[in-house]
Amino acid sequence: MSQLDSEQDVAGVIGRPLDRVDGPLKVTGRARYATERRDGGARPAVGWIVEAAIGHGRIARIDAGRAERAPGVLLVLTHENAAEQTPYGLPEDAGRFTQSRAVLQGNEIRHFGQAVALVVAETLEQARAAAALVEVDYDAESGRYEASPEDEGEIPDSLDGGGQPDLGKGDFDAVLRSAEVSLDQRYTTADQIASAMEPHATEASWRDGKLTLHMSLQILASGKQAIAQTLGIEPERVRILSPFIGGGFGSKLGVHADGVLAALAARELDRPVKVVQHRRNLFFSGPHRGHSSQRIRLGADAEGRLLAIGHDSLQPMARRYQFAEPVASATRASYACDALLTRHRVVPVDRPPIDSMRAPGEAIGTPTFEAAIDEMAEQLGLDPLEFRLRNAPQREPGGGRPFSSRDLERCLKEGAERFGWHERPVRPRSRNDGRWLIGYGMASAVRPNLLMEASARARLGGNGQVVCELDMTDLGTGSYTVLTQIAAETLGVEPQRVTVELGDSDLPQTSGSGGSFGAGTSGSALYRACLALKEELARIACEHADSPLNGCVPDALELAGGRLSGRRADGTAAEAGLDAIAALGGPDGVSAEGSIEAGQDHEDFAQYSYGAQFVELGVDPASGEIRLRRCLGVFSAGRILNAKTARSQLMGGMIYGIGGALFEEAMMDSRRGAFMNRDLAEYHLPVNRDVPDLEVVMLEEPDYRSNPLGSRGIGELGICGIGGAIANAVHNASGVRVRDFPITLDKVLKGLETRV
Amino acid sequence: MRAFTYERAEAAEAAAGRAADPSASFIAGGTNLVDLMKLQVLSPSHLVDVSRLPLDRIEATEEGGLRIGALVTNSALANDERIKATWPLLSRALLSGATAQLRNKATTGGNLLQRTRCYYFYDTTSPCNKREPGSGCGALEGFNRIHAILGASEHCIATHPSDMAVAMVALGAEAETLRPDGRRRRVAVEALHRLPGERPELETVLEPGELIEAVVLPPPPKGRQLYRKVRDRSSYAFALVSVAVALEVEGNAVSSLRLALGGVAHKPWRASRAEAALLGQPATRDSFRAAAEAELAEAVGHGGNDFKLPLARRVIAATLADAAGLTPEAEEGEPV
């Protein structure tokens, strides 16, 4: 198939800024989200979650009598009548995405806001009104809700993404002591919550002992396992549909209370039931990102060569929910050093699940680390750009492996050039524009590149239409579009002839969306499925008695414009449309499967995506308010699969990073373990006016060690580092170093006040 | 949300009568009330919808001011040419509040009477003297970043969140109201809201069923008007501290000043001490700073909002300096 492989056909589809193929469905409201089905089935009853009003303890008494008698109420589930499930968190050795997520079992309260009842009624209003009639008395116990910097913490079993909790090299203490210039600082980051536009939501229905869940979920295969595990039924009896998702940011990697509650109630009522977590529920019945306390130690020689890099992280971990964020993951790969010490510790707390949130690890570990690098450059009297360039490693500083590609320095240089870094105010607080103090800041972005397991099926029908099937999801990121492009280019057909079916757990299994591995992983599986399909088509073309190409050699066929051509043994030319060949394969056409998993290249090479972030901002000297003026991100993430969706991902990432740096903070009242700012009026995300001109530059450089497509992860890359660039720019503008994120005006003000 | 009955009022007199029962409530734009009802922070048993009453006009008064109907939306008011030209402070304050969508629904009367954004007031599992008298104050030793530094009591440290009301106080506006018994009165906006004292659940001097029909603006104060709002993001956030000022300088001295603060108290705060301290004084940074300090002499923080003391001091002084036309400090290169 050498010539077929050479992709001279509809080449160049991959990478094109193709508009979203699902765009029209979305803007016309025809893309149905989890609880928006209008398929004519029975009207679902509506469930409303009653939340625990204590952070830790037991239910002493629960009385649902009044609620049950309220108008429209069909069912009130409590721990007293809910069906028995596999105990929460079991089996212990299963991952957190396949463990039981049991609800309403026993009277124990693990965390504030935990579901203590589900009220199901004909309408949302009836369920909500009746929910207030459920009487619950508690025996409250004192709980532990926060990790304080003084805690020693425990060593977690592993880190999210698979890294080791502790990783280092060399005699860190000795090297640090010997360093001519050193730094030892503590940084903190706040509790955060993804709170996607579409909340966690499920509609459940049972038929003949089989459960169908329309659910907003990022990974279907493990979700199906979790539901089956929880309910104690075979996975084959569970089907999850999640064709459209209104954002997840990690919070929908796993199944949460809405899914299990809906399934239980639907079985009880023998009727579809939907449960939508409302905005305030999400803070407790969805996962959040835990706060962190990070100690960063750096040592360098007088020339600015880094000798020692230390990064310790301490975070809370929800009891019976093993999860630790790889806070120092980028630290392990950013700069060369003689001695490295990175350690992660967790403190078990009585909180709702703490889990992955967009760019777990780097989102909170790169702002701090890159701020420390800036402080170090200042101490050394070096341009922070130059300091970073001077310390480019030849090999992965942590693991010692060679890099599959190392593009950070190119990003830094290109970014500095485009941004005009040389025009920066060198001295802090030395430039102003009217009342605003102006500062520049920069940082590196480093994010591990992952390849997971996936399979996919591609089918060409006799009508010439290509159908691609896999249980991948599209969070709004562009999966449908990118996969369309991959199939179109590989099969040499126009994108209009490709239909991509996603979000159905009955389809070939992938690893779903998460960890920025989605496009690369699912895309590679589909790419291979399409190659296999081409091969199969070529075989049929040459072997089938009714084929015009019968007698040709498969390897010598050419594919162009949806047509196959070749020569028979007697030298006569022959050709046929792909559709005609597909029709020969049978009534459904021809189909083939392909799969992918990480191979030796992911063992042998350290794989990362890179970027450089540059920020200009103003600080108001009276109030400490910060206003971004422009941001530039230059990124290297291998081959770009769709210039438009990639840019959107990077831009979205940068905005997410702005949120983490300046605004986002879920306020937990540690007296009760309750988050207090449980709405988007008081949990602040950036609004349009907070986001200045964002320039995104992508340096293309295919990396075939990453995957057969040559792409690397892009989804979370834009977040990395930008918080550090902002912190550094705040210092450059105002002379104030804020080491506690988010950098709110009160913290800047404190520094301004103490200035003489 | 609990079940409630609803009626649409056709005339102001009838509306006031119908809402006299303390368990009844007016509803106008609904942007505040409906949210609170959904959370069962408020559970009125009867709603009197006043949104169709003919109170949506802005008319000139004989004195040279404007009478603003209680149902004029925040958007309409902010964009009124007369307001923009003559009372720009009010327009700025309105536009700094909420979002365009909310302002399109929000009304002048509803804006004045919107409730606090205290997190504990919103969370029905928390103690809150305002929501449930006698239950305690969750914010006092909890999160109080957005809470009051002036005029608070041990029973409540909440703030009034309105921007518009702060501008109205600076501009000397009065509310025209209609009581259930049919009598009308005028209440200065400055005297409309109460300090929490021992009864934080009582937020205004209005009686149950007393309808705001209009807000009357007197002729504009002398001098330059500014509204400066400091908040946690650049838009769509409530004020941490806001400053409404109308300042006139003659020669080098302050000849006229009206100053009000938002985000610092249970009511829009008229900064009378600062006003008194500055009248006749030279319009310099030093005197502005001293005036701010005078106003804040009795201010206290509660932990999370301690920063509001320096913030208010600095922003009052900076806004006065802006109004007086002094060059920005950053340009003078002096430490602030």
Ligand SMILES: Cc1cc2nc3c(=O)[nH]c(=O)nc-3n(C[C@H](O)[C@H](O)[C@H](O)COP(=O)(O)OP(=O)(O)OC[C@H]3O[C@@H](n4cnc5c(N)ncnc54)[C@H](O)[C@@H]3O)c2cc1C
């Ligand atoms: C997310 C969000 C952000 C916001 N941000 C800001 C901000 O930054 N700054 C700001 O100032 N505001 C802000 N607001 C508040 C907004 O301004 C108020 O919700 C709005 O002004 C209320 O007006 P309404 O007509 O909708 O009032 P409603 O919700 O209808 O009523 C509010 C109260 O006023 C009473 N009432 C209404 N009209 C009358 C009348 N004529 N006479 C007597 N009583 C009456 C009602 O009974 C009720 O108690 C925000 C609101 C939201 C939801």
Ligand code: SF4
């Ligand atoms: S500050 Fe006032 S509103 Fe807030 S909890 Fe205390 S009493 Fe309630």
